[in-house]
Amino acid sequence: MHADTAQSAIDTFISAFNASDDAYVTSLLSQALTSDVVLWGPLGRSEGLEAVERFVLDIRRHPAGPGTMVRRSGVDMPDEWARYRWVFTTPGGGPRLAGTDVVHLRRGLIDQMIVFAGDLTPAG
DSSP states (O other): OOHHHHHHHHHHHHHHHTOSSGGGHHHHHHHHEEEEEEEEETTEEEESHHHHHHHHHHHHTOTTOOOEEEEOSOOBOSTTEEEEEEEEEOGGGOOEEEEEEEEEEETTEEEEEEEEESOOOOOO
């Protein structure tokens, strides 16, 4: 699989967080994710496109206001796995969260996603 294919799926997934209206979220996610996608994240495991959609919609309704999700690195892709860094910021200098996602792609769509939010603490 080519890194361009992975980057396209990743960027489409990220665009769901930034859609102009909730009505576009489902369409964007269905272009980026398989219907049986599994998301492992800080809040637990979500299975299926509808569960990931609920996750995205919850983030879009952040108490500090609608935020912006941005990919802040290139896409590193050894075979069918890819990783990238992201940042989520809320308006007016509100809460900011950054992390790294690791995704598995099947036929050009993300079928597994592991979300690491926050920075790692230094060893020692």
